[in-house]
Amino acid sequence: MxxxxxxxxxxxxxxxxxxxxxxxxxxxxxxxxxxxxxxxxxxxxxxxxxxxxxxxxxxxxxxxxxxxxxxxxxxxxxxxxxxxxxxxxxxxxxxxxxxxxxxxxxxxxxxxxxxxxxxxxxxxxxxxxxxxxxxxxxxxxxxxxxxxxxxxxxxxxxxxxxxxxxxxxxxxxxxxxxxxxxxxxxxxxxxxxVGTEPRFTGYTMVATLADPEKLRPGINPTPTGMYLRMGTAGHVGMMDFDGGAFDRAHPPTRDHLQTVLRRVSGTDVTLTEVHLASSFTDRAxxxxxxxxxxxxxxxxxxxxxxxxxxxxxxxxxxxxxxxxxxxxxxxxxxxxxxxxxxxxxxxxxxxxxxxxxxxxxxxxxxxxxxxxxxxxxxxxxxxxxxxxxxxxxxxxGWATRHDLGSDHPLVGRHAPEFRRADGTCLADLMHDGRGVVLDFSAERRLRDAATGWQRRLRYAAGAVEDDLGLGAVLVRPDSIVAWADARDVDRQAFARAAGEWFGPAET
Known part of the structure; x- marks a missing residue:
């Protein structure tokens, strides 16, 4: 199983x-x-x-x-x-x-x-x-x-x-x-x-246009919606503020797509052939x-x-x-x-x-x-x-912060890419999917404490190019900082954080 x-x-x-x-x-x-x-x-x-x-x-x-x-x-x-x-x-x-x-x-x-x-x-x-x-x-x-x-x-x-x-x-x-x-x-x-109902129907398609020059490249808001023309491959998108009325269960036809595109773009552009097309809404x-x-x-x-x-x-x-x-x-x-x-x-x-x-x-x-x-x-x-x-x-995603119950402004955020003196960075320490303890203190103050979680945490000590004023950080496997401390590292605080996220220390 x-x-x-x-x-x-x-x-x-x-x-x-x-x-x-x-x-x-x-x-x-x-x-x-x-x-x-x-x-x-x-x-x-x-x-x-x-x-x-x-x-x-x-x-x-x-x-x-x-x-x-x-x-x-x-x-x-x-x-x-x-x-x-x-x-x-x-x-x-x-x-x-x-x-x-x-x-x-x-x-x-x-x-x-x-x-x-x-x-x-x-x-x-x-x-x-x-x-x-x-x-x-x-x-x-x-x-x-x-x-x-x-x-x-x-x-x-x-x-x-x-x-x-x-x-x-x-x-x-x-x-x-x-x-x-x-x-x-x-x-x-x-x-x-639960959530909110849609305000528009959106469409995306790959089509052959008889007169593509009638559509401006890029994203184009209009008085009736928005349309998007990307590149030269006939990739066109549009938003029609119809309250999400078009039923996605029915594939959009060429005539329907042309009608919507003309209304939204304010042009008489002609779709010669539609190769692929789908619809979506802003239902949230x-x-x-x-x-x-x-x-x-x-x-x-x-x-x-x-x-x-x-x-x-x-x-x-x-x-x-x-x-x-x-x-x-x-x-x-x-x-x-x-x-x-x-x-x-x-x-x-x-x-x-x-x-x-x-x-x-x-x-x-x-x-x-x-x-x-x-x-x-x-x-x-x-x-x-x-x-x-x-x-x-x-x-x-840099502005995202999970509430982990800590007042430290780095805790709950995506870990910065600390770069060590030997040229390795945090990413090099995380390939195996374990959490990481980065100890920036010259005395390696967390070395003994971290051994209690050595199967679940990788311990790495040494100076980094920019420690952001920190003495140590604990990074979860998903790159979220679980604990951070100033240069005067608190071993007991680290042990509490490690136990909270990684379970009891190994004996």
Missing amino acids: PDVVIVGAGPVGLLLACELGLAGCAVVVLERESAPGSPWRAEPLGMRGLFATSLQGFHRRGMLHPLLNASGVHDELAADFGADGQSAIRGGVGHFAGMVLDPARVDLTALPFRLPSPAPDFALTSLDVIEAVLSERAVELGVEIRRGVTVSGVAQDDEGVVVRAGEREYRARWVVGCDGGRSAVRRLAGFEC MQTTSYRRGRVLLAGDAAHIHSPLGGQGLNTGLGDALNLGWKLAATVRGDAPDGLLDTYTRERHPVGARVLDWSRAQVSAMAPGPHGRALQGVIRDLLGTRDGTTYVVGRLS
């Missing part, structure tokens, strides 16, 4: 599988699609932006080089950290409500506790590439991926969960639904999902909890919102990293009491903020005088260095 069955072999499910496999868990992934790769996941429709903390996550598991090389953006990987700590952002930093952010206005040094890193702050890739990199790593770690399997039942008891798929039943100790916005696991396991919903007994949810299965700003994928990857080490510790039996409950406690507020981020953008893009007035204010703010830096801080 596997320890964990994951439903869904998208980026979130595969990253979670890698995290569990790295920790020695037996994992089976069930995927509805019969084969990897599809036009929806390849360029151009499958293109996605990965932001700083997601890229750091790949870096800290040794997968950043394969990811960037496969994405054709390997030149963005910095050869060094930058002398002034202000590494350049290549390829853009995203947008807010259709207003493209200017990388020149981003003050990277003002982002909370950020240190220069070999990983870029932004990279454009495709779902196909992400899934290929993660699938290869998952298989290397002993994960079994079964494709062409549709889940039709989920039932749990005190000992485990039974997942029914086709004519077969899979029993595991735990099940995680990573099966997207229409999650079967969410529905079958009885999760409650979230499950009230990410766990019901032995069933958990991650990614779009737990939170649904519009794709504005590219936050869905990045939030889902954060869910996987947060859940992975906690579920693995629970499977092994060395998790402290209540560890798995911190998954919902930490990630639910993050998901709620992303839903509000999406709602704010929809409000600013809405046609009419109210939307135009709000967009004017936001444009003024984005014209300032502080305004753009604030938005990038939200998008990148």
Whole structure:
């Protein structure tokens, strides 16, 4: 019997599988699609932006080089950290409500506790590439991926969960639904999902246009909505503020798409042929909890919102990293009491903020005088260095802080990329999935204390280029700082924090 069955072999499910496999868990992934790769996941429709903390996550598991090389953006990987700590952002930093952010206005040094890193702050890739990199790593770690399997039942008891798929039943100790916005696991396991109804129907398509010059390139807000034209491949997107009236159950026809595009763009553009097309809405919903007994949810299965700003994928990857080490510790039996409950406690507020981020953008893009007035204010703010830096801080993940009950401003944040005197950085210490104790004190004050958790924590002592005024930090496997202390290191405080997150010390 596997320890964990994951439903869904998208980026979130595969990253979670890698995290569990790295920790020695037996994992089976069930995927509805019969084969990897599809036009929806390849360029151009499958293109996605990965932001700083997601890229750091790949870096800290040794997968950043394969990811960037496969994405054709390997030149963005910095050869060094930058002398002034202000590494350049290549390829853009995203947008807010259709207003493209200017990388020149981003003050990277003002982002909370950020240190220069070999990983870029932004990279454009495709779902196909992400899934290929993660699938290869998952298989290397002993994960079994079964494709062409549709889940039709989920039932749990005190000992485990039974997942029914086709004519077969899979029993595991735990099940995680990573099966997207229409999650079967969410529905079958009885999760409650609440939120707000849509204001628009969005469309994305690859089409042949008889007169493409009638559509301006890039993101174009209009008095009736918004349209997007990317490159020369006939990739067109649009938002029609119809209250989400178009039923996604019915595929959009060429005539329907042409009517909407003409109305939204204010042109008489002609679609000669539609090769691929899909619709979506800005419905913003979230499950009230990410766990019901032995069933958990991650990614779009737990939170649904519009794709504005590219936050869905990045939030889902954060869910996987947060859940992975906690579920693995629970499977092994060395998790402290209540560890798995911190998954919902930490990630639910993050998901709620992303839903509000999406709602704010929809409000600013809405046609009419109210939307135009709000967009004017936001444009003024984005014209300032502080305004753009604030938005990038939200998008990148650097501004995210989990409430871990500590007053220290670094605790609960994504760990900075501390660089040691020998040239290694924090990422080099995290490839095996363990937490890390960084002791910057010359006396190695935490050496003896850290040995009590040596199976679960890597101890590394020595000076770093910039210690941010700290004497030591405890970094969880998901890169979140669990404890930090000033230069006069408190051993007892460290031991309490290590015990809280990693269980009792070994005897």
